[in-house]
Amino acid sequence: MEKFDKLTGVAAPLNLINIDTDMIIPKQFLKTIKRSGLGVHLFDEMRYDDDGQEIADFVLNKPQYRDAKILVAGDNFGCGSSREHAPWAIADFGIRCVIAPSFADIFYNNCFKNGILPIALPQDQVDLLMDDAARGANAILEIDLEAQTIKGPDGGTISFEIDPFRKHCLLNGLDEVGLTLQQEDKITQFEAARENAQPWL
Amino acid sequence: MTTPRTLYDKIWDAHVVVPQEDGASVIYIDRHLVHEVTSPQAFEGLRDAGRKVRRPEATLAVADHNVPTTDRAHGIADDESRIQVETLEQNCKDFGVEYLDMSDIRQGIVHVTGPEQGFTLPGATIVCGDSHTSTHGAFGALAFGIGTSEVEHVLATQTLVAAKSKNMRVNVTGDLPLGVTAKDLALAIIGEIGTAGGTGYVIEYAGDTIEKLSMEGRMTLCNLTIEGGARSGLIAPDQKTFDYVQGRPRAPKAGQWETAVKIWSGLYSDPDAHFDREITLKAEEIAPQVTWGTSPENVLPITGVVPNPADVADANRRAAMERALQYMGIEAGAPLTSLKVDRVFIGSCTNGRIEDLRAAAAIAKGRKVASHVGAMVVPGSGLVKEQAEAEGLDKIFIEAGFEWREPGCSMCLAMNADKLKPGERCASTSNRNFEGRQGRGGRTHLVSPGMAVAAAVSGHLADVRDYQ
Numbered sequence A: 001m002e003k004f005d006k007l008t009g010v011a012a013p014l015n016l017i018n019i020d021t022d023m024i025i026p027k028q029f030l031k032t033i034k035r036s037g038l039g040v041h042l043f044d045e046m047r048y049d050d051d052g053q054e055i056a057d058f059v060l061n062k063p064q065y066r067d068a069k070i071l072v073a074g075d076n077f078g079c080g081s082s083r084e085h086a087p088w089a090i091a092d093f094g095i096r097c098v099i100a101p102s103f104a105d106i107f108y109n110n111c112f113k114n115g116i117l118p119i120a121l122p123q124d125q126v127d128l129l130m131d132d133a134a135r136g137a138n139a140i141l142e143i144d145l146e147a148q149t150i151k152g153p154d155g156g157t158i159s160f161e162i163d164p165f166r167k168h169c170l171l172n173g174l175d176e177v178g179l180t181l182q183q184e185d186k187i188t189q190f191e192a193a194r195e196n197a198q199p200w201l
Numbered sequence B: 001m002t003t004p005r006t007l008y009d010k011i012w013d014a015h016v017v018v019p020q021e022d023g024a025s026v027i028y029i030d031r032h033l034v035h036e037v038t039s040p041q042a043f044e045g046l047r048d049a050g051r052k053v054r055r056p057e058a059t060l061a062v063a064d065h066n067v068p069t070t071d072r073a074h075g076i077a078d079d080e081s082r083i084q085v086e087t088l089e090q091n092c093k094d095f096g097v098e099y100l101d102m103s104d105i106r107q108g109i110v111h112v113t114g115p116e117q118g119f120t121l122p123g124a125t126i127v128c129g130d131s132h133t134s135t136h137g138a139f140g141a142l143a144f145g146i147g148t149s150e151v152e153h154v155l156a157t158q159t160l161v162a163a164k165s166k167n168m169r170v171n172v173t174g175d176l177p178l179g180v181t182a183k184d185l186a187l188a189i190i191g192e193i194g195t196a197g198g199t200g201y202v203i204e205y206a207g208d209t210i211e212k213l214s215m216e217g218r219m220t221l222c223n224l225t226i227e228g229g230a231r232s233g234l235i236a237p238d239q240k241t242f243d244y245v246q247g248r249p250r251a252p253k254a255g256q257w258e259t260a261v262k263i264w265s266g267l268y269s270d271p272d273a274h275f276d277r278e279i280t281l282k283a284e285e286i287a288p289q290v291t292w293g294t295s296p297e298n299v300l301p302i303t304g305v306v307p308n309p310a311d312v313a314d315a316n317r318r319a320a321m322e323r324a325l326q327y328m329g330i331e332a333g334a335p336l337t338s339l340k341v342d343r344v345f346i347g348s349c350t351n352g353r354i355e356d357l358r359a360a361a362a363i364a365k366g367r368k369v370a371s372h373v374g375a376m377v378v379p380g381s382g383l384v385k386e387q388a389e390a391e392g393l394d395k396i397f398i399e400a401g402f403e404w405r406e407p408g409c410s411m412c413l414a415m416n417a418d419k420l421k422p423g424e425r426c427a428s429t430s431n432r433n434f435e436g437r438q439g440r441g442g443r444t445h446l447v448s449p450g451m452a453v454a455a456a457v458s459g460h461l462a463d464v465r466d467y468q
């Protein structure tokens, strides 16, 4: 997994609540058996019209946001399905950080497995960043995961919370399966005890 | 004296392999369901790293999302869908996982198949790369959806690294009125707490209304838990649960059965257990529900009218409501029963079980689908279909003008050929009314099976109580 330590880039505002996984990546793109290549389909139904042409006023189609690395969005971002295609599409587009007042649990988890940092902040702070993001190419945010801070274009700094284990994994780009397998003897012990007590499992 | 624990606490404690005070513990996963959409990249990850599936016997795979619901003799016409299903089959062969193929009578939607096979058991931890895994909580199992990276993690290690959620209890008391089902109850709860109301929680459903629900009703309720934001719903197992499980192919056999029931009988929340949040609903006050917008929390009794954004104080919520009304092509103030439907879909992991089909057939019997409506019934599994046909339900549906299809996810998410056309309005027994969910531009109204039939025969959203 790609490491995440510092990120500086344009933030795109997407001021909608309940952005669900069907909006992030509609089901016709879930038929892939690969992880890559989903970026062009990110937000497909908002981004393209019925003929596949770009809709000019959708934020990621505007020239100043085409290379956005950060997304600022409304409450309950990523609700809906467990599809990891959602963070795959976001990362493949080039966005490595999503900021919102809250996230759906499964989506939030999935971000960390793909080198994306989801940051939950109180509504008033998201509103401020949303205003910053509305300034187009001047909306450069600086995110420092180690220090847990976001620096805005006017120099103001906001702190954010993150679970220490997830932070550690992101900072070091760790392979979680490998980490867990270091505890294999404990898993084996657990299984042996279980086999004894509840053999039907 | 030991601290009183909730049902969730008890199941969690029994599965901790490597404890961690704050943050992420390693927890053991007893059962893993796999389907074709969220697993190919996980198997690929195993292959790339030279890893094996740790416990193939604790893993069960079935293709459901992409399969056609029409005649399957010629396979899957769509190339990408076919490749995805074939990839699952090959992966199962390579890694020694049991796979129920399209022609197997047991094939169906994972969340219908798991319980039918007795793969779903009380007290177990159950995961699947699918958010509606919450369904299995109806058995008192801790069941939740995971992403593909976690699917890979479970395949390789039979564990997950997870932080414990908070405890919420939803108490429901009294009798559900005639025509009001578990689906209506679930939608009413989501209307109450909102789609993010359960975020960060595991929800336990309790109270005499829940005890009186059948196992299938409990599955419908737990299924919709994720639409309220909680990854898992739970119901304490009781005699009904044990009766449902006993004798199923993968249930504990005689000799082990008694021990299992003894252990399962301890799965309930202790009287003084602490819940971080608790809400109470009265069953008598719930009417048949229907969603009007593009989020499951946009729900009202069928007797209501389309709400007015002008009445909403919060700017973000008002904007969301305006967008939803525009997408749905409806006007504030219109009675919900005035909305004409073009399509009706009965099926999905929410409402595709035998009781759902019986309830739908009871309303459909002797009636006709309105001439402008296309209506279909898609059983949740091959076994549900077989049972329905044995009871003659298929004939009732066909005579009434419904299409009778092969099992699968179908128009719940429209990954196969079953989908809405832009602008089409559908009364659907599924679980998500998101923009584009049932087809680009399609307009979904979530309802119970009886309500779906009432809409089909009247040609508009309708109150099932007028058709009883």
Ligand code: SF4
Pocket (backbone or CB within 6 Å): B064, B065, B109, B110, B111, B130, B132, B348, B349, B350, B408, B409, B412, B413, B430, B431
């Ligand atoms: S029926 Fe619908 S919600 Fe259920 S598993 Fe299939 S696609 Fe998902």
